[in-house]
Amino acid sequence: MSASTPRTPIFALRRLGEFWRILGPDRPLYAAAIGVQALAAACQYVVPLVPQAVIDGVFSPEGTRMGAMSVRILAALGGAEAVRGALWVPALAIAVAAVLSGALNLLRGRMIAVAAQRSVRRLRERVHAKLVRLPVPFFDTNESGDLLQRCTSDVDTVQNILANQVAEMGRATLLLVIAVPLMFAIDWRMAIASTALAIPVVAFAGLYFRTVSDRFRTKDEAEGRLTAKAQENISGIRVVRAFGRQEFEREEFRVRNAEHRDADIRLFDGLSQFWALSDITCLGQLLLVLVVGLMLVSGGTLGAGEFFFFLFATNMYIWPIRHLGRMLADLGKAVVALERLQAILAPAPEDAADDVRAAADGPHEPLPAGGIRFEGVRFAYPGGRTVLDGIDLQVGPGETVAIMGPSGCGKSTLAALLLRFREPDAGRITVGGADIRSFARGRLRARIASVLQPPFLYSRTIRENVAIVQPEMALAVVAEAAESAAVHDSVQRFTKTWDTVVGERGITLSGGQRQRLAIARALVREADILVLDDSLSAVDGETERRILDAMRARRGKVPTVVIAHRLSTLAEADRIVVLEAGRVADHGTHAELIARDGLYKRLWAIQAELEDEERSALAGEPAP
Numbered sequence: 001m002s003a004s005t006p007r008t009p010i011f012a013l014r015r016l017g018e019f020w021r022i023l024g025p026d027r028p029l030y031a032a033a034i035g036v037q038a039l040a041a042a043c044q045y046v047v048p049l050v051p052q053a054v055i056d057g058v059f060s061p062e063g064t065r066m067g068a069m070s071v072r073i074l075a076a077l078g079g080a081e082a083v084r085g086a087l088w089v090p091a092l093a094i095a096v097a098a099v100l101s102g103a104l105n106l107l108r109g110r111m112i113a114v115a116a117q118r119s120v121r122r123l124r125e126r127v128h129a130k131l132v133r134l135p136v137p138f139f140d141t142n143e144s145g146d147l148l149q150r151c152t153s154d155v156d157t158v159q160n161i162l163a164n165q166v167a168e169m170g171r172a173t174l175l176l177v178i179a180v181p182l183m184f185a186i187d188w189r190m191a192i193a194s195t196a197l198a199i200p201v202v203a204f205a206g207l208y209f210r211t212v213s214d215r216f217r218t219k220d221e222a223e224g225r226l227t228a229k230a231q232e233n234i235s236g237i238r239v240v241r242a243f244g245r246q247e248f249e250r251e252e253f254r255v256r257n258a259e260h261r262d263a264d265i266r267l268f269d270g271l272s273q274f275w276a277l278s279d280i281t282c283l284g285q286l287l288l289v290l291v292v293g294l295m296l297v298s299g300g301t302l303g304a305g306e307f308f309f310f311l312f313a314t315n316m317y318i319w320p321i322r323h324l325g326r327m328l329a330d331l332g333k334a335v336v337a338l339e340r341l342q343a344i345l346a347p348a349p350e351d352a353a354d355d356v357r358a359a360a361d362g363p364h365e366p367l368p369a370g371g372i373r374f375e376g377v378r379f380a381y382p383g384g385r386t387v388l389d390g391i392d393l394q395v396g397p398g399e400t401v402a403i404m405g406p407s408g409c410g411k412s413t414l415a416a417l418l419l420r421f422r423e424p425d426a427g428r429i430t431v432g433g434a435d436i437r438s439f440a441r442g443r444l445r446a447r448i449a450s451v452l453q454p455p456f457l458y459s460r461t462i463r464e465n466v467a468i469v470q471p472e473m474a475l476a477v478v479a480e481a482a483e484s485a486a487v488h489d490s491v492q493r494f495t496k497t498w499d500t501v502v503g504e505r506g507i508t509l510s511g512g513q514r515q516r517l518a519i520a521r522a523l524v525r526e527a528d529i530l531v532l533d534d535s536l537s538a539v540d541g542e543t544e545r546r547i548l549d550a551m552r553a554r555r556g557k558v559p560t561v562v563i564a565h566r567l568s569t570l571a572e573a574d575r576i577v578v579l580e581a582g583r584v585a586d587h588g589t590h591a592e593l594i595a596r597d598g599l600y601k602r603l604w605a606i607q608a609e610l611e612d613e614e615r616s617a618l619a620g621e622p623a624p
Contacts, residue, residue, distance in 0.1 A: 018338055019162065022123055026115040033111035034170055040104035041174040045182060046097035048312035049073055050090045052186075055305030058084050069186050070305060108167065116163035124155055127341060133349035136421040137382070145228025150344060153223065154337035161334035165327045172320035172327070179317050186306055193292040194314045197285035201278060201321050212270040216333040219263040220340065226256045282318045289314045350420075350441065367439065367447045367528040368432025371396040371559050372418065376427035379413060387413050389582035391427070400560040402570040404600070405579035411563045415452065415533050418561070419445055431529070449527035451535040455518035457509070462491055463498040466520045473524060481523040484550035486543045487516035512543065519547065530560040536569050548572045567600075567607050576600065 023030050053073035057080045077083050077090055128151065139147075176198060183191035233249050289310055296302035374393040380386040387410040395401045403411050416422050418429060420441050429436050436444055446469075457465050466481060467473035475498065482488040490513055494500040502509055509517070515535055522530065536544050548569065562573055570576050571590040578586040578593070578600050586598045593600040 018342075019158075019166070019334070022158070022162070023115060023119045024122060026118050029111055029115040033108045033115065033167070036104050036108040036111065037167065037170050038174050038178075040101045040108060041171065041178050043097045043101035043104065044175070044316065045178060045313065047094055047101075048309045048316070049182075050077075050093050050097075051312075052303075052305035052309040053077070054083060054087075054090050055308055056303040057305075069182075070303070112167045113163055116159060119162060120155060120159040123158065123341075124151070127151055127155065127344055130345055130349065134344070134347060135350035136416070138347060143225075143228035143232075145230065145232060146224035147344070149224045149227040150337075150340050153227075154220070154340050157334050157337035158341070161331055165330045165334075168320070168323065169327045169331070172317070172323065175317040175320055179313050183310065183313065186309065187296075187302060189296065190289070190293060190302065190306070190310045194285075194289050194310050196288060197281055198318065198321060201281050201285070201318070204274075204278065204281065205321075208270070208274045212267065212274075212332060215263070215267040215270055217336040217339075219260070219267050220333070220336050222256070222260040222263040224340075226253075226260045229253050229256050282321075285318050286311075286314060365443055367444070368434050369397055369528075370432035371399065372529065372561070373430045373433075374414070374417075374427070375430065377414075377417065377424045377429060378426040379410070379417060379422065379424050387582055388417075388424075391579075391582075391584060393577060393584060395559040395561060397559060398557060399575065400562060400573045402562045402564060402573035402576045403579060404564060404567075404570050404576065404603075405585070406599075409579040410582050411579060412453065412533055415450065415531050415561065415563060418529075418531065419448060419450060447528040448531060449522035449525040449529070450531040450533070451515070451518045451522045452531075452533045453535070455514045455535070457502055457514055457517060459502065461496075461499050461501050462494075462517065465502065465517055466524060468521060469525060477524055478520070481520040482517075484523050484547070485516045485520035486546040486550070487513060487520055490516070516543070516547070528558055530558050531563075532561070533563045534565060536564065536566065544569065567604055 020027065049069070050073060053070040056070045057074045074080055074083060077093065078086075083090060131147070131151070176195075180191070180195060183194055229252060233253065293302065293307040293310055297304060297307050372393075372395040374391045377388055377391040378386065379388040387408075391410070391414070393401075393414075403414065405411055413422070417424055418436070420436060423437075431439075431444075458468065463475065463478055464471065466478045478498070479488060482491060491497055491500070519532070519535055522532075536547060544566070562569065564570055573590075575587060575589060576593055577584055578598065580599060586593060586600060594604050595601075
């Protein structure tokens with residue numbers, strides 16, 4: 001389940017200001033686009049102003065009231081007599097204004113599209129760069145499907161508001177702002193009648209924005225949970241089939257889909273209410289202009305051309321203002337999306353404090369020699385029991401230490417602490433006598449070759465997977481590592497050998513092949529420490545011996561930590577450490593541990609008995 005996103009007021013200015021910050025270096029281009037939009041809006045009002053002057057000054061009877069605005073426009077066109085003899089002049093003026101307005105709108109759209117696309121590209125890269133630097137515990141509380149939805153759908157929502165809705169909001173606002181002074185300059189009575197319901201429309205849009213924003217958030221979060229469930233089912237389809245959980249998973253998906261449906265219905269209910277009420281308000285505004293205008297025209301205090309202008313101009317700005325509610329609703333959705341993205345962008349990256357150290361010593365600087373030491377290490381997962389309770393453990397230079405114990409005793413946690421995926425609650429870990437917290441994480445991990453569970457492979461070629469840290473690595477080096485990991489022969493049996501593309505997470509390979517390729521990937525690294533976390537569990541006994549023989553050939557080079565359940569793997573180590581209940585219960589060589597009572601001896605006896613039964617069954621003899 002995803003960690004809940006902290007909720008802030010939807011009208012919080014710092015949230016709205018983040019859209020401006022997202023634009024970054026493209027702000028001047030965006031601002032210029034707004035200026036172009038203002039010019040386009042001004043040109044649009046030339047279209048009704050010219051017919052107004054022609055109607056009142058040319059086609060109306062002598063003595064008809066003619067406003068000052070009409071007089072100035074007719075004078076600019078050459079006078080009433082000139083226009084009466086050449087009506088193509090005002091027609092040309094209208095055509096030029098319309099074409100210019102269209103051209104400016106086209107330019108504005110291009111400028112905003114470029115600015116928005118550049119900005120959103122930077123946002124995507126910023127979110128991805130932050131994701132790969134966030135600490136491991138962050139991913140424990142956030143579903144991968146929900147994070148994927150934030151990086152795709154939520155980013156697209158922000159793109160939509162920058163590329164489309166903000167521009168339309170600017171257009172609607174400019175049309176109203178330009179219309180108001182023009183209307184008052186022509187006739188203050190009609191200006192009041194033409195804008196009387198504009199303010200209620202805007203106010204209603206703002207109220208609707210506040211009301212519907214939470215519905216957008218609920219719908220977005222429901223979509224995130226639905227995406228997470230779909231992603232989980234797809235990636236785990238083999239487990240679903242193997243355990244016959246199709247019906248259970250279908251029911252789980254149905255429940256989340258129903259939640260998403262209900263959130264969508266509630267959202268569209270709000271949209272429907274807004275459209276219905278805003279339609280009534282806008283039609284009422286046009287009716288008010290029509291009634292008041294006809295009364296003034298019939299009384300001789302308003303020209304027919306002026307009435308035409310008010311009717312045309314009101315119709316021109318009222319519908320974009322009506323759409324302002326939907327635009328504000330989309331803005332609310334974008335604010336919610338940005339809020340969810342901030343849940344990724346806000347946390348400090350795990351290596352924030354390492355940048356100075358990384359710049360000082362570089363990621364490829366070797367770690368100091370002298371082995372590994374765990375000193376009084378304690379660790380508990382958030383909200384859980386203590387996993388490690390005062391661990392004291394040393395791995396000497398060139399020594400291979402195997403760690404075993406029952407599930408949940410903290411074996412893999414030791415590897416996670418050594419790699420600084422997590423930090424101990426108490427105690428410290430040293431390499432060559434230096435606390436690992438004094439090293440930049442990038443440098444520490446670059447010098448530790450690790451094979452973790454489950455082994456992860458990229459959907460690339462086998463060669464690229466093995467040489468992932470150094471793509472230009474020579475094929476001979478890759479092949480040597482594959483030979484040590486006992487996977488070379490398997491690769492040669494593929495039609496394309498090293499150029500064989502494995503499926504997502506290496507799904508086209510067997511479990512043992514994935515493990516061995518992961519081991520080969522670790523062996524090609526020029527590392528100071530080797531960590532193998534249950535990395536031989538999926539290989540057969542003969543292959544295991546081949547890998548262990550190759551590992552023995554490397555013995556004496558680097559300190560090696562082997563975490564395993566199979567006792568044949570443990571027996572090859574220089575020293576074995578037995579963990580139980582988060583503490584070191586015993587340690588020693590294989591011979592020393594089976595010579596005294598303890599967990600290791602009991603497990604060795606059980607495994608030996610099972611192996612005897614297996615050999616007897618194969619030979620057709622009764623089990624001893």
